[in-house]
Amino acid sequence: MRDDVATVEPSRSTSLPEDADRILQVDGLSVDFATDHGWANVVSDVSFSVGQGEIVGLVGESGSGKTVTGLSILGLVQRPPGRHAGGHIWFDGRDLTAMSDKEMRDVRGNEISMIFQEPMTSLNPAFTVGDQIAETVRRHRGGSRKAGMQRAVEVLELVGIPNATQRVRSYPHEFSGGMRQRAMIAMSLACEPKILLADEPTTALDVTIQAQILELLGSMREGIGMGVLLITHDLGVVAEVCDRVVVMYAGQVVEQSPVAPIFERPRMPYTEGLLSAMPQVGARSGRLASIPGRTPEPWNMPPGCRFHPRCPYTEPKCTEGPIPLEPVGAGWLSRCVRTHELELNGAK
Numbered sequence: 001m002r003d004d005v006a007t008v009e010p011s012r013s014t015s016l017p018e019d020a021d022r023i024l025q026v027d028g029l030s031v032d033f034a035t036d037h038g039w040a041n042v043v044s045d046v047s048f049s050v051g052q053g054e055i056v057g058l059v060g061e062s063g064s065g066k067t068v069t070g071l072s073i074l075g076l077v078q079r080p081p082g083r084h085a086g087g088h089i090w091f092d093g094r095d096l097t098a099m100s101d102k103e104m105r106d107v108r109g110n111e112i113s114m115i116f117q118e119p120m121t122s123l124n125p126a127f128t129v130g131d132q133i134a135e136t137v138r139r140h141r142g143g144s145r146k147a148g149m150q151r152a153v154e155v156l157e158l159v160g161i162p163n164a165t166q167r168v169r170s171y172p173h174e175f176s177g178g179m180r181q182r183a184m185i186a187m188s189l190a191c192e193p194k195i196l197l198a199d200e201p202t203t204a205l206d207v208t209i210q211a212q213i214l215e216l217l218g219s220m221r222e223g224i225g226m227g228v229l230l231i232t233h234d235l236g237v238v239a240e241v242c243d244r245v246v247v248m249y250a251g252q253v254v255e256q257s258p259v260a261p262i263f264e265r266p267r268m269p270y271t272e273g274l275l276s277a278m279p280q281v282g283a284r285s286g287r288l289a290s291i292p293g294r295t296p297e298p299w300n301m302p303p304g305c306r307f308h309p310r311c312p313y314t315e316p317k318c319t320e321g322p323i324p325l326e327p328v329g330a331g332w333l334s335r336c337v338r339t340h341e342l343e344l345n346g347a348k
Contacts, residue, residue, distance in 0.1 A: 022049035023227050024073070024112075024195050028087035031065075031072055034080055037299035041085065043068050044251045050195060050227040055217070057238035057259070058231045059274065060248035063295045066231045067117065069248070070197045073229075074114055075104045092194065110140035113188035114197040119180035123172040129156070130168030133187045140191050155186035160212050178205045185213060192224050199231040214241050235278050239263055239347070244331070247271050250296055250306040253325060257332040264346045267334040270307045272344040305336065313342055 031043040043065045050056045058066050071077050073089055075096065089096040091112065096104070108114075116122040124132060133155060134148030149168060156164035159182040172180055185201060198217070202210040218241060220226045230242060238245055238259065245262055247255040247270065255268040266272045273291040293310035296302055302309050304319035311318070317337050325335045336342075 022051045024050040025090040030086040032083050032085045040298035042251050042298045048246045053221045053225045055228040055242045057242035057245040064248040065251040070231050074108050109136050110191045112195045113193040115188045115201045117199040119184040128169050129183045137190050155190050159186045196228045254335040266344050267328045267339045268336045269311045269313050275347045
């Protein structure tokens with residue numbers, strides 16, 4: 001079999017996992033990329049789920065594998081240089097990794113939508129914003145061009161674009177960065193998807209518009225039961241709107257928990273580092289805390305715990321073989337051999 005063709009790991013079950021009440025279930029997802037050093041594993045055995053009307057935060061530093069995970073759900077990792085190296089992605093009882101390109105085109109933008117991180121490169125500069133939204137609606141819902149444009153006006157108004165009736169005829173370059181971001185959000189919501197993958201949806205937005213967008217996502221999940229996977233660096237946003245949080249580091253899930261407990265007392269040192277780096281209201285010091293070092297290159301992962309070269313709590317046992325992701329409480333998982341020994345600090 002060619003290396004650039006996606007493969008399904010044969011040792012895994014092809015039946016729906018036990019957590020079948022979830023709309024989206026990522027089960028052991030692994031993704032490789034071709035590099036000058038050979039195939040590098042950038043997403044490693046990642047598992048999590050999103051339920052109906054649930055907002056799940058996917059957090060971690062740049063390079064942790066968050067965006068690749070989101071793109072993999074919709075089959076948007078380019079092959080080559082990428083390849084699906086294992087695992088399954090279940091959506092509404094169907095395995096997305098086994099679908100043809102045609103079947104995936106029927107899912108994308110309709111049942112599962114994505115807000116991409118770079119709105120300027122995601123919108124076509126040759127067509128008006130309204131035409132691009134209307135095309136999505138007509139592709140999945142049918143109807144006339146007039147009806148599609150009317151829906152475009154409705155969703156632009158929904159995300160707070162002023163004078164939407166006129167601005168629907170504008171081209172992307174005529175929108176500011178924040179307005180392009182809102183136009184992308186409008187396009188993703190046009191068909192009222194069951195799952196929304198939101199990759200940094202509040203980037204480039206001022207705090208007022210950010211609050212409006214987060215309120216909109218909350219109302220959509222309550223109104224139509226839409227599940228949201230919120231990919232973000234902003235732990236403040238996660239604390240405000242998410243039900244659960246999945247923390248990724250160096251391509252792995254290192255902690256997973258309901259939101260409130262993980263902010264009170266994380267069980268993995270990397271999560272503690274992320275929380276300590278959050279800006280604190282009323283902080284006396286002018287310097288922000290940071291995690292020393294940098295994320296390892298995917299072709300040169302350290303032995304044992306991938307975070308151990310940067311971890312202040314490292315012991316010899318942290319480097320002895322792969323570290324499993326194990327339960328530490330109800331709905332709580334952690335990838336740390338010292339989980340039960342450490343008293344880690346939460347958000348202050």
